[in-house]
Amino acid sequence: QVQLVESGGGVVQPGRSLRLSCAASGFIFSDYIMHWVRQAPGKGLEWVAVISYDESKKHYVDSVKGRFTISRDNSNNTLYLQMNSLRPEDTAVYYCAQSSGRRNGAFEIWGQGTMVTVSS
């Protein structure tokens, strides 16, 4: 079945780095635009980053520009989020999500999320 599975979360000290992965299955990964969305504890959803089918286009929310990098490996059906210079305010559950032009860019499929805690 169509599935996204995130991994790589954990507890990290401020200023350190972490790389999240999102393994896709059940669909043609290279056909879809992919996103990262996060949710701080008890808070709402915040879009983080998007990457086009072929990695030619990437966009980020201002709060992570210059610190986070989104990438993908279409041959291995995997999405990544490299997070550098982490801050306590980056603490959140991070979700990967798939969007499609057929749904006006709506996020149709979501992973289960991976928790990132930035704390000393």
Place this chain on the structure above:
Amino acid sequence: DIQMTQSPSSLSASVGDRVTFTCRASQSISSYLNWYQQKPGKAPKLLIYAASNLQSGVPSRFSGSESGTDFTLTISSLQPEDFATYYCHQSYGTPFTFGQGTKLEIK
């Protein structure tokens, strides 16, 4: 950035009630408005895309509409499994943004 404002922030209702959630965009987003349902500890689930289109597998008691920059999500007859938090989301342009959510609670 496009701001999405949801109202109310919380709502108490009973099984069988008709409820409506509202979302207002700070500028025109055409029909690039989507609605999600999120239950505690779970990922969001797409309910409505392009303002008024029901996602496959979502019960027909959910519906969406638009009027300019105002969008509504309606549940025609609340079921016990509908008590959750609902988010609107604009996919018109980056940075994509979500409303702050409306928490639907049992009265």
